[in-house]
Amino acid sequence: MAQLGSGALILALILAVYGIGASIVGARRRVPELLESGFRATYGIAFLITLAVFALVVSFVRHDFRLAYVAARSSRDMPLQYVISAFYGGQEGSLLFWAMVASVLGAVALYMHRHSDRLLLPYMNATLLSILTFLLLVLTVVSSPFRLLPVAPRDGAGLNPLLRDPGMMAHPPLLLAGYASFSVPFAFGMAALITGRLGSDWLRAIRRWALLSWAILGMGLLVGAWWAYHVLGWGGYWGWDPVENLALLPWLTGTAFLHSIIVQERRGMLKVWNLALLLATFALSIYGTFIVRSGILSSVHAFATSDVGHWFLVYLALVLVVGVGLLVYRLPGLQSERRIESVSSREAGFLFNNLLLTAIAFAVFWGTNFVLFSELFWGTRVSVGPPFYNQVVGPLLLVLLGLLAVGPLLSWRRTEMPLLVRHLRWPLVAGIVVTILGIVLFERAWAAVAFGVVTVATVVTLQEFWRGMAARRRMTRENVAVAAWRLLQRNNRRYGGYIVHLATLLMAVGVIASNAFQVERQFVLRPGEQGHIGPYTVVYRGLDDRRTRDAEIVSAIVDVYRGNRFAGTVESHRYFYRNYEDQPTARMGIMLVGMDDVYVVLDRWQDDGTVSLRVYINPLVIWIWVGAVVFVLGTLTLFWPQPVPAMVRVTRTLPGLAREA
Amino acid sequence: MSSAVATGQRVKRVRMDVRVLGIALVIAAAVGYLMYTGLEGTAASYFVTVGELQERSIEVDGRRVRVGGEVVPGSIVYGGPGEPIHFQISDGSAVLEVTYSGVLPDIFTDGRYVIVEGLYRASGSITADTVLTQCPSRFEATPQAATNATG
Numbered sequence: 001m002a003q004l005g006s007g008a009l010i011l012a013l014i015l016a017v018y019g020i021g022a023s024i025v026g027a028r029r030r031v032p033e034l035l036e037s038g039f040r041a042t043y044g045i046a047f048l049i050t051l052a053v054f055a056l057v058v059s060f061v062r063h064d065f066r067l068a069y070v071a072a073r074s075s076r077d078m079p080l081q082y083v084i085s086a087f088y089g090g091q092e093g094s095l096l097f098w099a100m101v102a103s104v105l106g107a108v109a110l111y112m113h114r115h116s117d118r119l120l121l122p123y124m125n126a127t128l129l130s131i132l133t134f135l136l137l138v139l140t141v142v143s144s145p146f147r148l149l150p151v152a153p154r155d156g157a158g159l160n161p162l163l164r165d166p167g168m169m170a171h172p173p174l175l176l177a178g179y180a181s182f183s184v185p186f187a188f189g190m191a192a193l194i195t196g197r198l199g200s201d202w203l204r205a206i207r208r209w210a211l212l213s214w215a216i217l218g219m220g221l222l223v224g225a226w227w228a229y230h231v232l233g234w235g236g237y238w239g240w241d242p243v244e245n246l247a248l249l250p251w252l253t254g255t256a257f258l259h260s261i262i263v264q265e266r267r268g269m270l271k272v273w274n275l276a277l278l279l280a281t282f283a284l285s286i287y288g289t290f291i292v293r294s295g296i297l298s299s300v301h302a303f304a305t306s307d308v309g310h311w312f313l314v315y316l317a318l319v320l321v322v323g324v325g326l327l328v329y330r331l332p333g334l335q336s337e338r339r340i341e342s343v344s345s346r347e348a349g350f351l352f353n354n355l356l357l358t359a360i361a362f363a364v365f366w367g368t369n370f371v372l373f374s375e376l377f378w379g380t381r382v383s384v385g386p387p388f389y390n391q392v393v394g395p396l397l398l399v400l401l402g403l404l405a406v407g408p409l410l411s412w413r414r415t416e417m418p419l420l421v422r423h424l425r426w427p428l429v430a431g432i433v434v435t436i437l438g439i440v441l442f443e444r445a446w447a448a449v450a451f452g453v454v455t456v457a458t459v460v461t462l463q464e465f466w467r468g469m470a471a472r473r474r475m476t477r478e479n480v481a482v483a484a485w486r487l488l489q490r491n492n493r494r495y496g497g498y499i500v501h502l503a504t505l506l507m508a509v510g511v512i513a514s515n516a517f518q519v520e521r522q523f524v525l526r527p528g529e530q531g532h533i534g535p536y537t538v539v540y541r542g543l544d545d546r547r548t549r550d551a552e553i554v555s556a557i558v559d560v561y562r563g564n565r566f567a568g569t570v571e572s573h574r575y576f577y578r579n580y581e582d583q584p585t586a587r588m589g590i591m592l593v594g595m596d597d598v599y600v601v602l603d604r605w606q607d608d609g610t611v612s613l614r615v616y617i618n619p620l621v622i623w624i625w626v627g628a629v630v631f632v633l634g635t636l637t638l639f640w641p642q643p644v645p646a647m648v649r650v651t652r653t654l655p656g657l658a659r660e661a
Numbered sequence: 662m663s664s665a666v667a668t669g670q671r672v673k674r675v676r677m678d679v680r681v682l683g684i685a686l687v688i689a690a691a692v693g694y695l696m697y698t699g700l701e702g703t704a705a706s707y708f709v710t711v712g713e714l715q716e717r718s719i720e721v722d723g724r725r726v727r728v729g730g731e732v733v734p735g736s737i738v739y740g741g742p743g744e745p746i747h748f749q750i751s752d753g754s755a756v757l758e759v760t761y762s763g764v765l766p767d768i769f770t771d772g773r774y775v776i777v778e779g780l781y782r783a784s785g786s787i788t789a790d791t792v793l794t795q796c797p798s799r800f801e802a803t804p805q806a807a808t809n810a811t812g
Contacts, residue, residue, distance in 0.1 A: 233764060343680035355685055359692040366696060383727050385778065385791075388699040395695060582770045603764045604739065614764055 002067055005055035006146040012048040012103075013136040015041045019129045027122035035122050039110050042125055045132060046107035049100045056096065056145055057087050066152040069093060069145045075158035077550040077578065085169040086159045091308065092145035094176055098289065099135040101180035102128070105209075109184050113205055120202055123191035131183050134315050143308055158550070161577045161585035167227030171220060175247055178217025179285040182250060185210040186282035189275055193326040198333045203265050207258070208639070210278070214254040215635040221247055222628040233586045233601045235520060235616035237624065240389040245368040246288040249361050253281040256357035263350045266412060268337030270347075272327065273354070275334070279323040284361075286316050344420070346410040349403065356400045363392045390515075398450055401508060404501055405431075405457035408464050424456075427463065431456035447516035454512070458505050461498050468495065492640040499634030506627030513620035520616045527609045534617050536598060537561040543609050544571070552576040554584075556602045556611050560591055567593045572602040572613070597621045711752040714781065722783035727776060728757060734771040750775060758786040765792060 019041030026034030056069075060083050065071040073086040073093075088094045106128040113121060139145070162168070188206045192198055224244065225237040238244065257277040263270050290312030327334075340348050366373070367384045374382040409415070409423045431452040438448025468491070469483040478486065488495045523531035525540040532538075539559040546553050555571040570589030577585065589600040597618040605611040711730045714721065730750030737748040745762035759777050769775065769792065779789035 340678055340681050343678050343684065345678075348678070348681050348684075351681065352684060352688065355688050359688060363692060363696055367699075370700075382700075384700065385727075391699045392692070392695040396692065601764055 001055045001059045001062075001064060002146040002148055005052040005059075006140070006144060008048040008052040008055065009136060009140050009144070009146075012045045012052075013133065013140055015045050015048070016129045016133040016136055019045070020126050020133065023122040023126040023129070027126075038122060038125050038129075039114070042103070042110055042129060043107050045129070046100075046103040049096070049103045049132075049136075052146075053087075053096060053100050056093060057084060060084060060087050063156065064152075065154070065156050066148050067145070068147045068149045071149060071153050071156045073156065073159050075156040075550070075579070078158060078164075079550075081169060082159055082164050085163070085173075088172050088176065089159050089163050090145075092139070092143045094172065095135060095139055095143070095289075095308075096145055097173060098176050098180040099132060099139060101177045102135070102183040103132055105181050105184050105212075106132075106187065109188075109205075109209060117202055117205060119195060119197060120188065120191045123194045124187045127187040127190040127194075128183060131187070134311075138308060138311050142311060158577060158579045161551075161575060161580045161583055162231065164575075164577070164585070165227060165231055165587075167223055167230060171223040171227050174216055174220030174223055176220075176289075178213055178220050178247075179250065179289055181209070181213035181216060182254070182282050182285045185213065186278060189278040190323070190326065193275065193323075193330050196330060196333055198271065198330065200265055200268065203261060206278075207261050207265075210254060210257055210261070210281075211635070211638055214251065214258060215632075215638075217247070217251045217254065218635070219628075219632060221251060222631065226625065226628075229621070230588055230590065231586060233588055233614075235518065235599055235601070235614075235618060236514075237621070240367075240386045242291070242368045243288075245364050245389075246284070246291055249365055250281045250284040250288060252357050252361040252364070253277050253284060256354045256361075257281060259350050259357075260354045263347045267347055269340070270351070270354075271334040271336065272331065275327055277354075277358075279320075279327065283316060283319055283323070286312065286319060290316060342414040344410065344415040344417070346407070346412045346415070349407045349410045353400065353403055353407065356396055356403065360393055360396050360400075363396070364389065367392070397508075398453060401450075401453050401457055401505075404504070405453065405460050408460060408498065408501075423463070424460070427456045427459035430459050442516070444516045447512055450512045451509070454505050454508050458502065461501050461505070464498060465495065488637055489640060492637050496634055496637035496640070499637060500631060503627045503631035503634050506630060507624045508627075510620045510623035510625075510627065513623070514618045517619045518616060520614065522603070523613045523615060525611055525613060531613075531615070533615050535562055536567075536593070536596075536615075536617065538598075538600070538613070538615055540611060540613065541569075543605060543611065550578055554602070554605065556589075556600070556605070556613060558589060558600050558613070560593065560598050562593055567591065567598075570598065570600050572600040574602055592622055595620050595622065711750060711757045712755045714757065715755050715785075718783045718785075721781055724781060725778065726781045726787065727778040728781075728787065729774065729776045730757065732769070732771055732773050732775055737771065750777065759789050759792075760786060761789040761792050763790065763792070 019038045022034045022041060023038035025031070026038055056067075059067050059070050060074055061080070063070070063074065063076055063083075069090060069092050073089050074083045078086070086093075088097045106125075110121060110125060110128075117124075163172075185206045188202055188209065192202055221244075224247070228239065229237040232239070257274060260270050260274055260277065264274050290309060340351065342348065367388050371383045405427065406420075406424070409420055411419075434455040435448050435452030438451050439445055442448060465484070465487070468487045469480065472478060472483045472487055473480070476483070476486075488499075519534050521531065521533045523538070523540075525531060527540060527542040530537055530539040537560075539561065541557040541559060544553075544555045544557055546555075553573050553575050555573045557569060557571050559569050560567045568591050570591045572589035573587040574584045575587065577583075586601065589602075591598045597616075599616040599618050601614040601616075603612040603614050709717075709721075709726060709728055711728055714726060714728055728750065730752045733749040733751050733756060737746065739746055745760050746765065748759050748761075749756050750759055751757070761777065761779075776793040777787060777789040778791045778793075779787050781787050
């Protein structure tokens with residue numbers, strides 16, 4: 001299996017180099033056979049890399065400990081699902097996975113667009129292959145997952161305990177797939193720059209692929225938050241850890257791109273900006289992949305430090321130099337066709353949305369890398385923690401939510417003020433009522449204001465749905481359900497987008513509430529004793545100690561009462577995995593009571609059963625996970641197949657027309 | 662099509678709304694301000710090694726610091742449940758006393774590289790409110806475990 005895998009990777013590398021040559025020569029000399037051969041090289045590479053992944057997974061399942069990578073990450077007593085997911089648990093495997101996602105999606109993109117964007121595709125292919133060449137070079141020369149040990153150990157070391165969790169089976173692959181899949185829109189963008197075909201015809205293609213990467217990355221972030229909440233035990237879901245931040249960065253710029261590309265489609269503006277965002281998003285994806293490997297930033301995720309970091313740094317520099325160079329070279333062709341006429345126009349709204357998102361991305365980038373900057377410029381190493389991000393990003397997010405409330409009501413070019421006022425009237429009233437109620441009921445004014453803004457945005461979004469449905473029903477006399485369905489189906493980009501907005505608002509409610517109203521207490525209890533926190537009483541019943549095949553589990557059993565009513569029993573665990581006895585891993589006891597999460601962390605314990613428990617009351621965190629589900633559904637509606645507009649259809653069947661136009 | 666639009670534009674040149682630029686500047690200024698105050702405030706902390714900290718002890722007295730070092734083997738005093746934990750960290754030569762009363766990270770143990778953050782007093786100890794472990798090989802097997810497995 002090891003020979004099969006490494007052989008496949010070397011073959012893929014040779015094919016990739018050939019494919020770049022074939023595509024470029026074929027495009028310049030206009031040799032269709034060479035171009036076709038270049039495409040087939042990519043299909044072949046996708047197959048070969050998938051074969052290598054298959055070989056690695058089979059080695060894991062067969063416990064082939066001759067492979068250093070398998071021996072370091074799995075053991076015979078691990079359950080099968082973790083043996084398989086161990087394949088992306090380390091650097092070599094995760095890079096291999098990256099390469100697989102990029103090559104397979106790239107091949108699919110080539111196949112899907114083979115008739116529509118013929119002039120763009122050779123260069124798109126070449127760009128994609130250059131990315132793959134780099135990865136394959138790293139995978140064959142620097143860190144091969146198929147390196148053999150001189151002597152095969154009898155059993156492997158087992159997977160790091162933190163990764164033995166259902167959340168961790170989904171989080172790394174989603175995140176890596178998100179990073180990797182940005183290669184496809186990036187390749188389209190570079191192809192547009194190289195060929196100088198800077199019109200809007202390729203935008204449809206690029207938007208779908210960017211949307212896909214963005215959705216995958218978003219889900220990866222959400223699953224990561226869920227995992228952190230259940231395993232890491234500081235009572236939160238987002239810790240502003242450098243690696244989390246770096247994964248958030250391409251998602252933020254990607255979000256900005258998905259909004260601003262609408263302006264380019266409709267109004268022919270922001271062309272340079274869009275390509276710059278695309279470049280930034282891909283560069284940040286590379287940066288996120290690379291910094292994790294480099295050990296430069298201190299993080300709870302700090303992976304193995306290795307020389308792969310240098311390779312990524314050089315590659316990143318190359319991407320930026322070539323990307324920015326091409327962008328500058330094509331500047332004359334990227335002039336805006338129109339200007340922003342009014343501050344109340346929809347395009348201005350999108351522009352502000354973009355400014356805010358990139359500002360947030362900039363602040364997060366700055367904070368994450370501040371240790372490096374401060375050493376470079378001031379000679380002292382100064383780092384920033386969560387308070388910095390909360391102070392800077394919090395207000396910006398609130399303004400962004402405000403914009404989310406107004407944005408859907410703006411018209412292109414110029415919004416008639418009386419119309420805006422009429423549509424904003426009731427949502428504003430609702431928002432003000434919520435804010436006043438909030439200030440009266442809670443002590444924290446900022447939370448009240450934030451809830452008010454969320455209310456305005458929610459009412460506006462729902463009102464948009466209602467207006468759309470009412471318009472349909474006047475025309476067609478459909479019932480409410482049919483009207484809602486058809487509305488979403490016919491205009492999925494608009495109303496699917498609103499569903500994603502609603503998901504964001506749901507999550508915002510959870511984030512605001514859990515930040516403002518989290519309660520935390522530490523208890524030292526003997527069996528049978530109780531502690532009080534907020535309206536809750538926790539009764540500690542005792543410790544439980546049991547063994548499974550690969551671990552010893554210590555659990556504290558706690559009954560939770562709300563007032564006098566028994567709400568349920570939670571267990572908070574500590575796992576001691578074989579080979580990792582000095583790294584006990586926690587599984588929090590979390591119970592949903594009404595809208596509150598009662599979150600119990602087992603801190604320390606003594607032989608007589610005395611424990612110290614840390615208990616958090618996290619209100620409305622469940623809204624975040626509900627929002628996450630809505631987010632997934634909303635993004636799915638965005639992929640609803642849509643009929644191709646007539647204009648595009650004509651240029652597709654008559655390619656000559658496109659050139660004249 | 663694009664050329665037709667371009668000529669149309671040349672005839673009817675619409676000026677950009679300057680208010681757009683104004684709002685963009687306001688956003689940029691607000692971000693700059695927020696980041697500046699964020700860094701000036703308590704959000705930032707000096708990131709030093711134990712040796713550097715003690716060299717500049719007077720300068721950083723009473724400030725937030727973030728110190729990295731290895732836990733001195735045998736120095737961890739847990740106390741009972743609920744009592745603070747005492748331990749020492751070291752960069753090889755200098756040693757720093759740490760008091761911490763929170764939940765310890767999962768892989769906290771002798772010899773582990775940790776980053777503690779909290780208020781520094783020149784008297785020579787630090788009361789930490791966060792302890793981060795940074796295992797240089799977090800997602801790899803520990804060397805000890807690996808040798809166990811091979812042996």
